[in-house]
Amino acid sequence: QKEVEQNSGPLSVPEGAIASLNCTYSDRVSQSFFWYRQYSGKSPELIMSIYSNGDKEDGRFTAQLNKASQYVSLLIRDSQPSDSATYLCAVRGSNYQLIWGAGTKLIIKP
Amino acid sequence: NAGVTQTPKFQVLKTGQSMTLQCAQDMNHNSMYWYRQDPGMGLRLIYYSASEGTTDKGEVPNGYNVSRLNKREFSLRLESAAPSQTSVYFCASSTRGGARDEQFFGPGTRLTVL
Numbered sequence: 001q002k003e004v005e006q007n008s009g010p011l012s013v014p015e016g017a018i019a020s021l022n023c024t025y026s027d028r029v030s031q032s033f034f035w036y037r038q039y040s041g042k043s044p045e046l047i048m049s050i051y052s053n054g055d056k057e058d059g060r061f062t063a064q065l066n067k068a069s070q071y072v073s074l075l076i077r078d079s080q081p082s083d084s085a086t087y088l089c090a091v092r093g094s095n096y097q098l099i100w101g102a103g104t105k106l107i108i109k110p
Numbered sequence: 111n112a113g114v115t116q117t118p119k120f121q122v123l124k125t126g127q128s129m130t131l132q133c134a135q136d137m138n139h140n141s142m143y144w145y146r147q148d149p150g151m152g153l154r155l156i157y158y159s160a161s162e163g164t165t166d167k168g169e170v171p172n173g174y175n176v177s178r179l180n181k182r183e184f185s186l187r188l189e190s191a192a193p194s195q196t197s198v199y200f201c202a203s204s205t206r207g208g209a210r211d212e213q214f215f216g217p218g219t220r221l222t223v224l
Contacts, residue, residue: 004152031210034213044153049212090153096209102151
C-alpha cells in the first residue's frame with residue numbers, strides 16, 4: 001500500500017522563526033509533490049508544488065525534495081500567526097492519483 | 111469566477127436515507143474528484159472523473175455513486191446512508207489529471223449520519 005507519512009504535531013514555533021514540516025512517501029516512482037494548507041473548518045488550499053530534486057522558493061515558503069531519500073519538506077520563514085493551520089502533503093503516484101498524508105498541525109506563537 | 115462550489119454546506123441524515131451532494135466548477139477543468147476527510151486520516155479518494163463522460167472508482171467507493179452531468183458538474187450520491195459515512199466531503203477539480211496537475215477544492219460538505 002502506497003503511503004505518505006507526516007508527523008501529526010502539533011508543531012509549535014515562535015513568531016518570526018522558521019517552521020519546518022516534513023513528509024515521507026513510500027512509492028519510489030512518485031513524480032509530483034504538493035503542499036496544501038488547511039485552516040480549521042476550511043478546505044485545502046494549494047501552497048506549492050515541486051517536481052525535481054532540490055529547493056523551490058515562493059515568497060516565505062521553500063519546498064525541498066529528495067527523491068533518493070523519499071522525503072519532501074516545507075520551510076516557512078518569518079512565521080506569522082496567520083500561518084497557524086494544518087499542512088497536508090500530497091504525492092502523485094504511478095496511477096496519477098494523489099495520495100495524502102494526514103497533515104501536520106502548525107501553531108505559531110506570538 | 112467562483113472556482114469550485116458545493117451544496118449543501120451541512121447535512122444531517124438518518125441511517126438509510128439517501129442524498130446527493132452537488133459540485134460545480136467554472137474553471138473549464140476536465141477532471142473532477144470526490145474526497146472524504148476523516149479525523150486523523152488523509153484525504154481519501156471516493157470517485158473521480160478524468161473527463162466528461164467518464165468516471166472511475168477511487169480508494170473508498172463502496173456505498174457511493176457518482177454522475178458527471180456535464181463538464182462543469184459532478185455529483186456524489188449516497189443511496190442508503192450509514193453512520194460510517196459521517197465525514198467531510200470535498201469536491202476538487204483539475205485541468206486534465208496529468209502528472210503535474212494541481213487540484214483545487216470546493217468548500218466542503220459536512221455530513222452527519224445518525
